[in-house]
Amino acid sequence: MLKAINALLAVLAGVGGGFALYLILNWLVERLPGRWEDRIKPYIFIGPAIVFVTIFLVYPALRTAYLSFFDDGGEEFVGMANYVDLLGESSFLNALFNNVLWLIVVPAGVVIAGLIVAVLADQLSTRGENAVKSFIFLPMAISFVGASTIWRFVYAFEPEGRAQIGLLNAVWTFFGGDPVAWVQNDAFRLNSFLLMVIMIWLQTGFAMVLLSAAIKNVPTETVEAARIDGASEVQIFFQVVVPQIWSTVITVFVTVLILTLKIFDIIYVMTGGRFNTDVIGNRFITELIKFGRDGRASAIVVMLLIAVIPVMIYQVRQFRQMEATR
Amino acid sequence: MTTTTPPLAPDTEVSEPAKPSGGKPRRGIGTIIVRVALLVMVLVWTIPTIGLLVTSGREPTVVSNSGWWSVLSSPLDFTQWTAQNYDEVLTAQGMGNAFLNSLVVTIPATVIPILVAAFAAYAFTFMKFPGRDVFFIVLVGLLVIPLQVAFIPLLQIFGEIGIVGTFPAVWLAHAAFGMPLAVYLLRNYMEGLPGEVIESAKVDGASHFVTFWRLIIPMSTPALAAYAIFQFLWVWNDLLVALIFLGPGENEVVTVNLSTLVGTLGSDWHLLTAAAFVTMIVPMIVFLSLQRYFVRGLTAGSVKG
Numbered sequence: 008m009l010k011a012i013n014a015l016l017a018v019l020a021g022v023g024g025g026f027a028l029y030l031i032l033n034w035l036v037e038r039l040p041g042r043w044e045d046r047i048k049p050y051i052f053i054g055p056a057i058v059f060v061t062i063f064l065v066y067p068a069l070r071t072a073y074l075s076f077f078d079d080g081g082e083e084f085v086g087m088a089n090y091v092d093l094l095g096e097s098s099f100l101n102a103l104f105n106n107v108l109w110l111i112v113v114p115a116g117v118v119i120a121g122l123i124v125a126v127l128a129d130q131l132s133t134r135g136e137n138a139v140k141s142f143i144f145l146p147m148a149i150s151f152v153g154a155s156t157i158w159r160f161v162y163a164f165e166p167e168g169r170a171q172i173g174l175l176n177a178v179w180t181f182f183g184g185d186p187v188a189w190v191q192n193d194a195f196r197l198n199s200f201l202l203m204v205i206m207i208w209l210q211t212g213f214a215m216v217l218l219s220a221a222i223k224n225v226p227t228e229t230v231e232a233a234r235i236d237g238a239s240e241v242q243i244f245f246q247v248v249v250p251q252i253w254s255t256v257i258t259v260f261v262t263v264l265i266l267t268l269k270i271f272d273i274i275y276v277m278t279g280g281r282f283n284t285d286v287i288g289n290r291f292i293t294e295l296i297k298f299g300r301d302g303r304a305s306a307i308v309v310m311l312l313i314a315v316i317p318v319m320i321y322q323v324r325q326f327r328q329m330e331a332t333r
Numbered sequence: 334m335t336t337t338t339p340p341l342a343p344d345t346e347v348s349e350p351a352k353p354s355g356g357k358p359r360r361g362i363g364t365i366i367v368r369v370a371l372l373v374m375v376l377v378w379t380i381p382t383i384g385l386l387v388t389s390g391r392e393p394t395v396v397s398n399s400g401w402w403s404v405l406s407s408p409l410d411f412t413q414w415t416a417q418n419y420d421e422v423l424t425a426q427g428m429g430n431a432f433l434n435s436l437v438v439t440i441p442a443t444v445i446p447i448l449v450a451a452f453a454a455y456a457f458t459f460m461k462f463p464g465r466d467v468f469f470i471v472l473v474g475l476l477v478i479p480l481q482v483a484f485i486p487l488l489q490i491f492g493e494i495g496i497v498g499t500f501p502a503v504w505l506a507h508a509a510f511g512m513p514l515a516v517y518l519l520r521n522y523m524e525g526l527p528g529e530v531i532e533s534a535k536v537d538g539a540s541h542f543v544t545f546w547r548l549i550i551p552m553s554t555p556a557l558a559a560y561a562i563f564q565f566l567w568v569w570n571d572l573l574v575a576l577i578f579l580g581p582g583e584n585e586v587v588t589v590n591l592s593t594l595v596g597t598l599g600s601d602w603h604l605l606t607a608a609a610f611v612t613m614i615v616p617m618i619v620f621l622s623l624q625r626y627f628v629r630g631l632t633a634g635s636v637k638g
Contacts, residue, residue, distance in 0.1 A: 010433055017500070018441045025448050033542045048541060049462035056453035056516055057468060059446075063509030064475060067483035067490075074485060124374060127367045142375045146382070148620035149613055150570030152588045156595060156609040157381045160388070160602060172400050172602065174384060208378065216628055240363075269479045272572045276592050291481055292576070301485050308481045319474045326473045 028055070068312070075305035089306035102285040105199055109270055109286060112200065114263040116207040118256060121214025125222055126244065140219065144212035151209070151272030158205045159277060162189040193283040202284060205273050210266070214259045221255035222248060261318060268314060287311065389607040390414050396603040418607035422594075426604065428611050430583075431590035435569055435615070437500055438579070438586055442507035442568045443561055449508070450515030451557065455545045457516065458523040459531055469520070475513040483510075484577055491578065502578040510574070511564050522556035523549060558626040566616050566627075587612040 032051045036044050078085050093099045124143050128136040146154065163173030167186055171177045176186045190198050225248055233243045249256075271288035278284045280293060287307055294304040387401045395413050404413065423429035456462070457469055487506060488497060496502045526549070534544045550557070568574075572588040579585060581593050591605075591612050598604050620627065 010437060013437075017437075017504075018444060021441055021504070022444055022448060025445065029452060030542075033540075037540065046462070049456045049460040049465070052456035052460065052541070052545075053453040053468065055449045056512055059449060059509045059512050060472065060475065062490075063487060063505060064478065064480075064483055064512075065471075067486035068478065070486040071482050071484075120374075124371070127371050130364065130367050131371070139371050139375055143378050144624075145617075145620070146378065148566060148616040149382075150572070150588055150616070152572050152591050152595075153570070153609050153613045156591060156605055157385045159595065160385060160606065161381050163600065163602065170399050172397065174380070174400070174402075177400050177402075208381075211378070265477050269481065272588075272592075275572070276595050279596075288481070292573075295484065296577075305485055308479065308484075311479045312482050315477055315479055318477050322477055323470055323474050326470070 025055070071305045072309050072312075074301055075309045077302050077305075079300040079302045081301055085302065089302045090310075093303060093306055098285065099287075099290065101283065102280070102287050102290045105196070105284060106268070106270075106286045106288075108196065108199060109203060109206075109267050110264060112203050113206050113210075113267045113270075114260045116203065117210045117214045117263045118218075118260055120207060120211040121218050121259065122256075124211065124215045125219035129219070129222060140212075140215060143215055146209050147212045149209065151205075152276050154205050154209050155273050155276035158201075158208070159190070162201060164188040164190075190277060191282045196283065198278070198282055199284050202273050202277055205277075206267065206270065210263055214263070217255050217259050218252060221252040225251045261321070265315065265318060268311065385606045385609055388602055389418055389610050390416070391418075391603060393418070393601075393603040397600075418603045419611070422604055422607045422611060426590070426594060426598075426608065427585070428587065428590055428608050431585050431587045432611060434500075434579075434584055435586040435588075435612075438503050438507075438575065439565055439568045441500075441504045442511075443564045445504060446508040446511045446515045446564060447557060447561060450512055450519055450560075451550065451553070452545070453516045454519035454523055455541075455549055457520045458526075459544075459549075460541070469516075472513045472516055476517060478513075480510045480574070488577065497578065498580055498582070498584060500579075500584065503574060506574050506578055507564075507568050507571075511567065515560050515564070518560050519553060519556055522553055526552055555626065555629060558623065559629045562619060562623050562627045565619060569616050 029051070032054075033048070036048050036051055039047065074081055075089055076084060076086060078088075124139065128139045131139065149157070160172075161174045162176075163171075164176055164186055165171050165173070171180055171186055173189075175189060180186055189201055192198055229247050229251070230243055233247045238246070269288050270286055271292060274280055274284055274286055274289040275292065280286075280289045287310065291304055291307045291311075294300045294307060384401045387404055388396055391401065391404070392413055392415050407413075423432075457465060483506075491497045491502045491505075530548060530552075531544060534548055539547070570588065572592060575586045575589050576592075579589065581589055585593075591608050594605060594608050
């Protein structure tokens with residue numbers, strides 16, 4: 008209770024204080040002679056946001072890059088040693104390989120599942136469509152940790168002879184299979200793929216909403232014209248609809264790609280990186296929390312950062328184009 | 334936060350409004366296949382969660398000896414149901430305390446970035462000043478930055494001020510990580526507001542501050558709500574930032590508590606399922622009641638092309 012009151016006070020103080028700061032600064036600037044007021048005021052408005060981003064995001068990012076060339080205590084300059092060491096370790100390369108698998112499978116899986124729901128539900132009555140979409144969309148509210156627990160239960164394993172309480176093993180043994188410890192089974196990276204299912208399950212709703220809206224924006228005339236020309240529904244979909252929603256497909260793909268690149272929670276909860284399921288997002292946490300190796304952990308995030316740079320450039324370009332057409 | 338969320342567009346809902354005319358195409362056998370396929374997908378997307386919910390209310394002994402679906406045969410056999418699991422999770426396993434902590438973390442971490450971002454978005458939209466475009470382009474670039482890049486130096490800074498493991502550390506971290514998206518969304522929304530209103534306010538002699546507070550903020554409610562829900566869900570569901578800056582212990586949040594329980598309770602499924610459901614209940618309520626705003630935050634510019 009005391010905690011709740013404290014929190015409430017903190018919120019009030021934080022927000023009230025923040026607002027008061029703007030008020031005071033604004034009042035001060037308004038005392039300035041006209042021209043100076045106009046010159047300085049914009050910086051008062053954007054100032055706090057810029058300060059936040061600079062202190063807590065930009066400066067730390069640069070500092071991390073710097074630290075990645077130092078030893079784990081951050082004292083001795085070691086050049087590229089952290090990078091060389093990491094890239095020479097089979098366990099790290101394995102994590103990288105898993106990450107690549109995730110990046111290939113998850114965004115594609117999300118887009119495809121989202122497209123299937125969007126296209127098929129479009130055939131239903133409006134009420135039916137809305138109901139279906141709500142069910143698919145709901146997991147968007149669930150955390151990675153919560154979803155991992157849900158699926159860990161689906162994948163639960165009991166030795167042969169006991170009742171299987173995990174849904175997957177129950178179905179599997181019903182059809183005559185022997186119970187499988189799914190999460191520990193890394194044959195053909197089976198367990199990694201089962202973890203990817205969780206991510207696809209969570210993100211499909213997002214893809215569905217964007218893609219469905221895009222599909223509904225495709226002008227009916229283009230579809231009708233193709234139909235009159237004798238095109239099959241499949242041809243219409245791939246040759247008429249898909250090209251018109253392509254930019255949305257890309258947006259969804261890139262968004263999920265970025266999210267997947269940093270994936271950490273699911274692996275942390277499901278396996279802790281064991282059974283050949285490690286990824287670099289989880290490896291970073293292991294290095295940082297478990298071993299306290301700042302230098303190596305920094306080198307790992309710098310690699311992540313480098314992987315993101317192309318997307319960053321793409322984003323800025325997209326934004327510029329959008330602005331130009333405003 | 335790192336998403337390539339497109340700018341806000343006018344109403345696009347999960348639920349589409351009824352179509353004015355024409356109706357949808359219907360074809361006999363195709364319709365059946367479509368329905369079966371959709372039914373299968375809906376089942377896959379709901380059954381795991383239902384299983385969790387059912388299990389969380391069952392007696393421990395029945396949970397470990399029979400699949401949760403066996404309740405379907407005798408749902409009214411009340412000897413199998415219990416609230417004991419929730420009781421134990423909330424008290425003995427610390428989920429009650431974690432729940433409170435999550436609220437304490439999430440509310441300020443949602444409100445602070447909105448306030449700061451709204452001022453910045455106003456300046457980016459309605460004021461002219463040197464450096465404006467450069468600053469904004471940098472923010473757009475920061476949208477996709479992996480926030481892990483900030484952790485190690487931030488831990489050092491917070492360590493020096495002595496706030497590691499306390500709530501202000503996560504408030505500040507979340508406020509900063511959510512800032513680029515907040516400014517971006519709000520600015521894009523404000524850009525679409527009618528310019529004449531602001532012009533006429535200026536002619537009437539209203540200062541920027543008054544225009545901002547009296548005109549722009551009320552007009553931007555949909556965008557503010559969209560971002561608020563986005564950030565609320567993000568912070569509540571976050572494990573990474575909470576784990577690093579608060580960690581397990583007295584101040585842990587629900588996600589950290591649950592991830593620890595998964596490790597320590599292993600296959601005590603009656604407890605794990607109850608704990609998981611406690612972590613999910615608030616975002617579910619927020620999400621279901623405010624879904625339309627959330628979807629507006631997700632959809633948009635991309636759809637326009």
